[in-house]
């Protein structure tokens with residue numbers, strides 16, 4: 001019998017651990033490289049796999065929230081990370097929070113004890129030149145490997161920090177107050193514009209410069225020197241600065257009044273489906289609650305729902321819209337897979353979810369099977385669909401959210417009903433996909449017993 005080739009997984013974080021598990025679960029051997037504790041990162045404290053570097057919460061657990069649906073999908077596909085999280089859960093209301101040592105300890109032991117997993121505690125400084133490789137080295141990828149990846153991808157497609165503006169759901173914008181226009185009517189009217197009077201701008205300005213900001217970690221302080229300025233810092237330099245910058249009204253006559261507004265906040269379409277819009281130039285370091293409070297002073301955004309708040313933090317990630325297939329394979333280098341935060345998915349669960357898909361597909365590549373593109377109406381599939389189809393010129397990482405899923409066929413009365421429908425549709429779609437592709441799938445007990 002011919003020996004099955006080993007897959008190399010680099011990084012035993014949330015994504016790499018899940019990827020290694022999924023590969024080994026398909027009978028394919030894995031060589032898993034983890035540099036800790038030999039080489040440390042600025043945020044990890046232990047030598048354990050899948051260490052949670054900050055909060056011990058994996059966020060909402062129910063189906064009312066997209067990240068809850070994502071967890072349920074992962075449970076059904078035999079996820080190591082979700083299994084360990086459920087077994088090490090601590091009381092946290094509607095959230096899934098874990099005993100961090102128990103959680104990471106279980107994942108570490110499971111992989112160490114797996115007969116198909118060889119663990120090597122070593123920093124890889126170069127991408128191996130042969131074989132199938134999953135690169136899952138996370139937001140704090142070691143500098144040597146970062147340089148090697150940057151050389152492979154091209155400097156312009158590799159980023160060291162994430163300076164993202166908030167993103168809102170289009171359905172929650174008050175469309176009676178905003179207008180569609182491009183500056184000087186050039187090209188198609190691509191922006192939704194939120195106009196402000198001088199009095200509205202003054203109130204907004206005072207609230208913004210006094211709002212509370214999140215604390216920067218020491219290793220994140222370099223960010224501001226890379227030429228990226230948070231909106232609140234720009235505003236603190238003087239009231240006029242933003243009026244000549246991101247809030248400049250020139251060329252944006254308000255068709256409701258026939259006049260130029262005093263200031264404008266522009267919203268740019270963020271996904272192909274047109275369900276999400278970002279606040280152009282509003283990268284910010286304000287605390288999330290403060291963003292909701294201050295940005296609700298922008299006409300049209302009073303009731304807006306945020307699928308992602310603005311952030312500025314150290315984050316190694318790549319331009320996935322240019323570089324990746326939805327299988328998490330690199331275009332033109334299909335033996336290389338990327339997984340985790342570095343692909344532009346954001347969060348513990350999302351990182352593990354991308355590891356799950358990359359792992360399944362890496363094993364399939366070794367076995368000579370075609371890669372699987374998960375359906376876009378599952379939360380698992382909506383993430384690679386987003387990161388590989390977003391605008392490459394303004395690409396920023398993204399959390400799981402219902403705005404990434406195709407709209408329901410019929411209009412629902414309330415957002416709650418719409419989300420319920422999207423959640424059930426996602427789980428149905430995953431069950432159908434698993435049946436069709438032969439993916440190992442565990443139905444929940446009530447589904448198994450149902451007569452249909």
Ligand SMILES: Cc1cc2nc3c(=O)[nH]c(=O)nc-3n(C[C@H](O)[C@H](O)[C@H](O)COP(=O)(O)OP(=O)(O)OC[C@H]3O[C@@H](n4cnc5c(N)ncnc54)[C@H](O)[C@@H]3O)c2cc1C
Pocket residue numbers: 010011012013014015016033034035036041043044050051052053054055056122123124125136137138139140141142145314339340341342346347348349351352
């Ligand atoms: C400071 C900080 C706080 C965060 N807090 C949260 C939070 O509270 N909630 C949340 O949902 N998300 C949070 N995130 C975002 C993100 O979800 C986590 O970083 C998550 O751990 C990403 O998973 P990952 O598998 O991509 O990377 P990681 O979990 O970081 O795993 C990458 C692994 O690769 C290893 N590695 C790196 N380079 C090499 C190399 N050259 N050779 C071998 N091994 C290597 C690292 O040691 C690490 O173990 C935070 C991120 C940061 C940076």
